[in-house]
Amino acid sequence: MSAALVAVMAAFTGAPVSAAEITGSLGSQTRLPVPRFVSLKSERVNARMGPTREHQVVWIYQRAGLPVEVTAEFDNWRRIRDHDGTETWVFHSMLSGRRTGIVMPRGNSSELVSLMNRPGGDRVVARLEPKVQGMVRACNGNWCRITGQGFDGWIEQTRLWGVYPNEKVE
Structure with missing residues (x-):
C-alpha cells in the first residue's frame, strides 16, 4: 500500500498509525522512515544550501530541541524542513531522535x-x-x-x- 494511501485512510478512519506507515519509504543511509520528525541536538546548528561542508551556511538554528522533519538523506547529511517550511541540509550528528x-x-x-x-x-x-x-x-x-x-x-x-x-x- 502506498504511503499516500495509508495517510488518506488514516485521516479518513481516524485510526492511529506509525510514522513508518505514514511515510512508506526508508532513508538510504539510516533505513529509518523518510520523512520523519527529529529534533536539533545543539543550541547552534549550521543549515546549509547543500549536503557538504563546502555549501554555504544559509541559516543558523539557535534552539536545541527544535523539531524538524527529515525529508531526504545523502551520505552523512539530512535535508530538514522546519515549522516555517524552510528546507536546508544539516550534518547528521546535529540531529536527535528525541521527539519534540x-x-x-x-x-x-x-x-x-x-x-x-x-x-x-x-x-x-x-x-x-x-x-x-x-x-x-x-x-x-x-x-x-x-x-x-x-x-x-x-x-x-x-x-x-x-x-x-x-x-x-x-
Missing part, C-alpha cells in the same frame, strides 16, 4: 492553546502560547502528552507541529 513539538494555533492567530489533564480532558491545566516547544511523551492518534518548563498535559494532536496526523508515539 511546537504548539500551533489554528490559522495565523495568536490564540492560547489549551493543555488538558488527560486526552479529551475536562480540566485545562495550562494555556500555551503559539510556538511554545515541549517534549512529546506520547500520542494516541488524536491527543499528545507534552511536557516542558512549568507544564505537563495533553494537547490536540492537530495543534502540535512535530507529529503526523493520527501518528502514534509511545
Whole structure:
C-alpha cells in the first residue's frame, strides 16, 4: 500500500498509525522512515544550501530541541524542513531522535492553546502560547502528552507541529 494511501485512510478512519506507515519509504543511509520528525541536538546548528561542508551556511538554528522533519538523506547529511517550511541540509550528528513539538494555533492567530489533564480532558491545566516547544511523551492518534518548563498535559494532536496526523508515539 502506498504511503499516500495509508495517510488518506488514516485521516479518513481516524485510526492511529506509525510514522513508518505514514511515510512508506526508508532513508538510504539510516533505513529509518523518510520523512520523519527529529529534533536539533545543539543550541547552534549550521543549515546549509547543500549536503557538504563546502555549501554555504544559509541559516543558523539557535534552539536545541527544535523539531524538524527529515525529508531526504545523502551520505552523512539530512535535508530538514522546519515549522516555517524552510528546507536546508544539516550534518547528521546535529540531529536527535528525541521527539519534540511546537504548539500551533489554528490559522495565523495568536490564540492560547489549551493543555488538558488527560486526552479529551475536562480540566485545562495550562494555556500555551503559539510556538511554545515541549517534549512529546506520547500520542494516541488524536491527543499528545507534552511536557516542558512549568507544564505537563495533553494537547490536540492537530495543534502540535512535530507529529503526523493520527501518528502514534509511545
